[in-house]
Amino acid sequence: MAQSDNPSEPQRDLWIRVRARLKASVGEDVFTSWFARLELEEIVDDLVHLSAPTRFLCSWIQSNYADRILEAVQQDAPDIARLQVTMRVNGQARPRITQVQDVAPSSEAPAMAAAAIVAPQALSTPRLIRDNTATKGDALSGSAIDQRMTFETFVAGGPNEMALGVAKQIAQAAANNTVTFNPVYIHSTVGLGKSHLLNAIAHATQQADSTKNIVYLTADHFMYHFITAVQRQSALAFKEWLRRVDLLLIDDMQFLQGKSATEFGHTLGTLLTGAKQVVVAGDAPPRDLEMLDERVRSRLSGGLVVPITTFDVELRRAIVQRRADQATARFGMHFPVPVIDYVSRVVVSHGRDLDGAVNRLVAANQLTGELITVPLAEKTLGDLIRSREARRVRIEDILKIVSRHYKVPRNELLSARRSRDVVRPRQIAMYLAKALTSRSLPEIGRRFGGRDHTTVLHSVRKVEQMIKDDVELGQEIELLKRMLEE
Incomplete structure (x- = not known):
């Protein structure tokens, strides 16, 4: 077949047929988990x-x-004989790679003395570099650590003050071979600085003592490395390597599940026993990470749990001011005080959106030559503000509201009880999860006590029919929606 920049119509039709065959072959659950988000780039x-x-x-x-x-x-x-899968970045696939770099077989290096995680700009297949001659400090180089995320670039305020103080104390203690709190679990919704603090801890510790074995892993990297180790029958070597780290930082804990989550629990116990430091970040408190083993949640809860709360207007303004000052120093443009006040007041979601808002104003000024004013901000940031007006609803929020409204304990909503006073609130909660979150039916089922996706679908359809038949119930559910979206 000839090469094309985008899939041709016949190629797109072929991919539709391939998807249908895969769904029929593996079943809807497996298809949704592994194949639904694949896209054809070219043949x-x-x-x-x-x-x-x-x-x-x-x-x-x-x-x-x-x-x-x-x-x-x-x-x-x-005539198709080869398959390649690359990662999409900002909706665009990475360029096609003619030769994929493989990981060396486990027999070539039975012991893992150090490791480096390929940076996000590298090949789509992350790999564990095995180098028996590497020093401890090499574990940091080549990892996915962002060079810009240091304590110096972190903007502090009331909502993140405690987390910042704890992070600095961890870095100082790790550099001095002591442990203050272990494990440490930092949690918040997206974009409030968890990853920044983990990166900053790694930077500060490495600068204080370059011989420290520091490992920063996102949850998907941890899962990949563990699964790869098992497949290559090198799991014991992988475990031994992890147990030699001085500072282990795990990001996006909410994505860790299955055997990898169990393995993390064992590794966590070993690191704690050896007085090694572990810092974990996730989007919810440990008790709400229901996809994780109870022992893992218990160990995380038994350490220091540090929340980062939603940014208040003072912290938002400090972030906007910092970004505006950086833009002024780089481009020589002027950010008037009313513009800084306006952006910090209307962009209320998280730090990344604040960064994006300043970047948009810089781009508008550079491309059009318009002065940075409040009218320009209103015009430039309108869609950003509108897209963030609705509150991000989590399944945990739904469970809390439904539990309180119907006076049913949260654990009952997740249990196997079939009494009417539990079943109906549970079905309503599943309906709200489908209506107000982007979670798939299988994921909702897992969050509701490990139920099958067909159970969730039945509940959603049942509640939809009840709303049609019962006006009062419809109004009650609308009230619950408003409570969740406020």
Whole structure:
């Protein structure tokens, strides 16, 4: 087949048929988990190029389902012999790679003395570099640590003051071979600085003592490395490597699940016993990470749990002022005080949106030559403000509201009880989860006590019918929606 910048109409039709075959072959649950987010980028000669939204999904598909996908493609295109999966960044796939770099077999290096995680700009397949001659400090170099995220660039305020103080104390203690709080768990909604603090801890510790073995891993990297180790029968070496780290930083804990979560629990116990420091970040308190093993949640809860709350207007203004000062120093433009006040008042979601708002104003000034004014901000940031007006609803929020409204304990909503006083609130909670969150049916089922997606679908349809038949119930559910969205 000839190469094209985008899939041609026949190629898109082929991919639709391939998706249908995969769904019929593996079932809807597996298809939704692993195949639904794959997209066809191009078909070139004997190679089919797909893209996925995360590095972990790229690696998992390539390692576990490449043959199955090729078989499905070859039913229509028998000349296709190779499959490549790359990661999409900002909706765009990485360029096609003619030769994929493989991880060295485990037999070449039975012991893992140090490791470096390939940066996000590298190949879509992350790898563990095994180098028995590497020093401890090499564990930090080449990792996914952002060089810009230091304590000096962190903007402090009331909502994050405690987390910042704890992070600095951890870095100082780790550099001095002592442990103050262990493990430390930092949690907040998206964009409030968790990853920044983890990166800052790593930077400060490494600067104080370059011989420290510091490992920063996102949850999907941890899952990938553990699964790869198991497949290559090197799990024991992987565990031994992890147990030699001085400072382990795990980000996005909410994405860790299954065997990897269990393995993290064992590793956490070993690190704590050895007085090693562990810092974890997630989007909810440990008790609400229901996909994790109870022992893991218990160990995290038993350490120091530090929340970062929603930014208040003072902290938002400090962030906007810092970004505006940086833009002024770089481009020589002027950010009037009313503009800084306006942005900090109307962009209320999180720090990344505040950064984005300043970047938009800089771009508007550079491209159009308009002075940075409040009218320009109103025009430039309108869609950003509107897109963030609705509060991000979490399943945990729904469980709390429904539990309080119907006077049913939260654990009953997640239990197997079938009495009417529990079943109806549970069905309403599932309906609200489908209506107000972006979670899939299988994920909602897992969050509601490990139920099947068909149970969730039945509950949603049941409540939809009850709303049609009962006006009062419809009004009651609308009230719950308003309570959740306020």
